[in-house]
Amino acid sequence: MPTVHVDLGERSYEVLVETGLLARAGETIARAGLKGRAAIVSDETVAKYHAEALQASLQAVGFNPTLHLVPAGEASKSMSRAEEVCSSLAAAGHDRRSFVVALGGGVVGDLAGFVASVFYRGIPFVQVPTTIVAQVDSSVGGKTGVNLAEGKNLLGAFHQPKLVIVDPSVLATLPAREYHEGFAEVIKHAAIRDAAMLAEIAKLDPATRDVPADLIARNIAIKARIVEADEHETKGIRALLNFGHTIGHGIEAAVPYGEMLHGEAIGLGLRAALLLSEKHSGLSPSASKSILDLLAHFHLPLVLDPAITTGRVLHKLGRDKKFEAGKVRFVLLRDAGDAFVSDAVTTSDMEAAIEHLRMPR
Numbered sequence: 001m002p003t004v005h006v007d008l009g010e011r012s013y014e015v016l017v018e019t020g021l022l023a024r025a026g027e028t029i030a031r032a033g034l035k036g037r038a039a040i041v042s043d044e045t046v047a048k049y050h051a052e053a054l055q056a057s058l059q060a061v062g063f064n065p066t067l068h069l070v071p072a073g074e075a076s077k078s079m080s081r082a083e084e085v086c087s088s089l090a091a092a093g094h095d096r097r098s099f100v101v102a103l104g105g106g107v108v109g110d111l112a113g114f115v116a117s118v119f120y121r122g123i124p125f126v127q128v129p130t131t132i133v134a135q136v137d138s139s140v141g142g143k144t145g146v147n148l149a150e151g152k153n154l155l156g157a158f159h160q161p162k163l164v165i166v167d168p169s170v171l172a173t174l175p176a177r178e179y180h181e182g183f184a185e186v187i188k189h190a191a192i193r194d195a196a197m198l199a200e201i202a203k204l205d206p207a208t209r210d211v212p213a214d215l216i217a218r219n220i221a222i223k224a225r226i227v228e229a230d231e232h233e234t235k236g237i238r239a240l241l242n243f244g245h246t247i248g249h250g251i252e253a254a255v256p257y258g259e260m261l262h263g264e265a266i267g268l269g270l271r272a273a274l275l276l277s278e279k280h281s282g283l284s285p286s287a288s289k290s291i292l293d294l295l296a297h298f299h300l301p302l303v304l305d306p307a308i309t310t311g312r313v314l315h316k317l318g319r320d321k322k323f324e325a326g327k328v329r330f331v332l333l334r335d336a337g338d339a340f341v342s343d344a345v346t347t348s349d350m351e352a353a354i355e356h357l358r359m360p361r
């Protein structure tokens with residue numbers, strides 16, 4: 001089975017990618033050495049489709065699971081929901097011998113991972129991602145957390161999962177909009193490190209849910225190698241995974257959480273970052289266009305809603321964790337597959353790039 005090993009010393013783990021793996025999650029988790037009771041955290045939509053299979057497989061190997069649900073959507077990535085989930089775990093008798101299983105998209109993964117990082121000062125957790133965003137990106141790397149009204153992911157902890165179980169067949173129940181948004185992150189990974197993969201992604205039919213397990217694994221491996229090199233984002237390497245996220249996070253936080261999906265905001269952020277790369281780092285217009293074409297291939301919106309003002313986006317992105325002493329470290333491309341962190345991008349450059357998003361491409 002395609003497997004990505006994430007080598008982080010004593011925090012190392014495997015990402016397993018195989019169709020049908022959800023039904024074998026229990027035995028897979030037992031084989032990875034987890035012990036105690038399982039607390040499944042999911043959202044109401046995902047649970048409807050996939051909780052039963054997970055519960056049965058955990059039950060079959062004696063993990064005696066409990067189920068803890070939050071409403072679907074970005075608004076659940078909040079401190080108050082995290083507290084509710086912690087209380088629900090405590091009320092169900094979980095303690096430091098238990099482990100959390102996050103069943104869902106990036107919202108559930110980030111929230112449940114955060115809960116696992118603080119419950120009884122930290123318990124193990126397993127990621128069972130059910131969206132493209134979560135399968136290729138959020139389930140790997142250990143960034144967990146919740147949002148504040150002031151900005152995205154402003155509260156959180158690094159807490160690596162013990163295992164990631166990717167079953168591409170769960171994507172069959174994902175609505176089209178939620179499926180397509182995930183390709184912003186897939187394309188982001190290829191754009192920063194693997195230009196050849198862009199051509200492979202372009203061959204996928206956006207009307208189907210057919211993404212080869214091998215392509216998912218290779219896309220995950222791009223992230224895994226970067227996380228291994230800079231787990232806690234202190235060396236300017238992991239920041240590359242934020243390509244498209246400075247302006248993207250500003251846009252996502254400029255509207256009520258959940259109105260725009262993460263991948264949709266990042267698609268717009270990528271368009272802005274491509275423009276800034278043409279201006280500041282010599283990205284050729286043809287390389288830029290081919291990445292934009294790929295975003296459009298997956299029906300990602302590339303024009304900013306006129307109701308979202310540039311001032312509001314700039315205000316929200318001012319909270320970005322990549323700002324230090326008023327200067328932003330902005331991720332640019334020199335070429336497809338060749339990203340770097342620049343300190344040459346000014347607020348007025350970003351303002352112009354946001355304005356550019358109002359024009360048809």
Ligand SMILES: NC(=O)c1ccc[n+]([C@@H]2O[C@H](COP(=O)([O-])OP(=O)(O)OC[C@H]3O[C@@H](n4cnc5c(N)ncnc54)[C@H](O)[C@@H]3O)[C@@H](O)[C@H]2O)c1
Pocket residue numbers: 043045046049072073074077104105106107108110130131132133134137138139140141142143144152153170171172173174175178181185261262263
């Ligand atoms: N930690 C990280 O490294 C990282 C990386 C990327 C994104 N993120 C975060 O992830 C979040 C976005 O994740 P997302 O895009 O997966 O959103 P999401 O978790 O809200 O899922 C999108 C929607 O799809 C539904 N859904 C999920 N799986 C389903 C399935 N298999 N069938 C039917 N419906 C399903 C959910 O109920 C939800 O309504 C954002 O908060 C973003 O900041 C984190």
Ligand SMILES: O=C(O)C(=O)C[C@@H](O)[C@H](O)[C@H](O)COP(=O)(O)O
Pocket residue numbers: 137141143152153185238239241242245321
């Ligand atoms: O794992 C990372 O590192 C990323 O930057 C992945 C991003 O896709 C993701 O959206 C992440 O949550 C952004 O993190 P933040 O530190 O910019 O909030």
Ligand SMILES: [Zn+2]
Pocket residue numbers: 137185245262266
């Ligand atoms: Zn992201």
